[in-house]
Amino acid sequence: xxxxxxxxxxxxxxxxxxxxxxxxxxxxxxxxxxxxxxxxxxxxxxxxxxxxxxxxxxxxxxxxxxxxxxxxxxxxxxxxxxxxxxxxxxxxxxxxxxxxxxxxxxxxxxxxxxxxxxxxxxxxxxxxxxxxxxxxxxxxxxxxxxxxxxxxxxxxxxxxxxxxxxxxxxxxxxxxxxxxxxxxxxxxxxxxxxxxxxxxxxxxxxxxxxxxxxxxxxxxxxxxxxxxxxxxxxxxxxxxxxxxxxxxxxxxxxxxxxxxxxxxxxxxxxxxxxxxxxxxx
Numbered sequence: 001x002x003x004x005x006x007x008x009x010x011x012x013x014x015x016x017x018x019x020x021x022x023x024x025x026x027x028x029x030x031x032x033x034x035x036x037x038x039x040x041x042x043x044x045x046x047x048x049x050x051x052x053x054x055x056x057x058x059x060x061x062x063x064x065x066x067x068x069x070x071x072x073x074x075x076x077x078x079x080x081x082x083x084x085x086x087x088x089x090x091x092x093x094x095x096x097x098x099x100x101x102x103x104x105x106x107x108x109x110x111x112x113x114x115x116x117x118x119x120x121x122x123x124x125x126x127x128x129x130x131x132x133x134x135x136x137x138x139x140x141x142x143x144x145x146x147x148x149x150x151x152x153x154x155x156x157x158x159x160x161x162x163x164x165x166x167x168x169x170x171x172x173x174x175x176x177x178x179x180x181x182x183x184x185x186x187x188x189x190x191x192x193x194x195x196x197x198x199x200x201x202x203x204x205x206x207x208x209x210x211x212x213x214x215x216x217x218x219x220x221x222x223x224x225x226x227x228x229x230x231x232x233x234x235x236x237x238x239x240x241x242x243x244x245x246x247x248x249x250x251x252x253x254x255x256x257x258x259x260x261x262x263x264x265x266x267x268x269x270x271x272x273x274x275x276x277x278x279x280x281x
Contacts, residue, residue, distance in 0.1 A: 022049035026141035032186035061127030
């Protein structure tokens with residue numbers, strides 16, 4: 001596995017892949033890798049001849065008071081995991097490499113960036129779309145792989161790709177869960193045993209919504225209230241939102257008539273967790 005630290009070197013590696021007419025797949029990450037990330041890597045390897053993974057803790061997507069300084073970092077562990085998966089290129093730039101002094105340009109997907117997590121984390125999705133657009137320019141992948149756990153992020157990136165004519169295909173892969181249903185996340189490392197148990201309430205709430213839907217309920221207000229009741233029964237969990245939205249636009253819907261995203265975010269102690277399901281797909 002080749003470790004790349006500079007944009008110039010990454011450009012050269014990308015050009016080599018294209019010269020040899022090999023499909024290049026990109027898995028963007030912030031490190032602290034878990035089985036969810038590795039599932040994306042395996043899917044990329046199944047679809048592409050060359051696989052690149054980026055590790056970059058992106059400061060522009062963290063707001064004031066968020067966990068940028070303590071976000072888990074273990075490059076050597078991550079490197080070893082990626083080597084075992086047969087990754088070809090590991091792009092691990094510095095902040096200075098990605099954001100040269102005086103940089104003032106951002107990419108924003110208007111409207112959508114203020115929904116779901118974007119409502120409670122102002123500027124978060126602007127940071128995401130800016131760094132992902134930079135990665136697309138630097139790596140020039142044919143395909144890019146994202147996880148369904150970050151459903152809002154995936155929808156916003158799809159819209160950005162469409163609106164800005166990026167020549168990359170977006171692949172969104174299923175959520176990978178622990179055996180008890182907890183969605184895998186790098187931030188799960190923050191949870192103590194009691195908080196981890198409490199965090200399962202997000203999945204239970206979504207399962208309650210899914211159960212009512214399978215029984216024929218299509219009114220969003222009834223589905224959302226059922227999920228909120230489950231969330232409200234877990235002490236120590238502070239709900240940010242539980243919303244039922246169009247999976248492409250993230251706009252709220254009144255009734256389920258086709259594929260619909262049910263997304264939830266909540267604080268367990270000081271840790272913010274997210275999860276979602278898609279109904280009617």
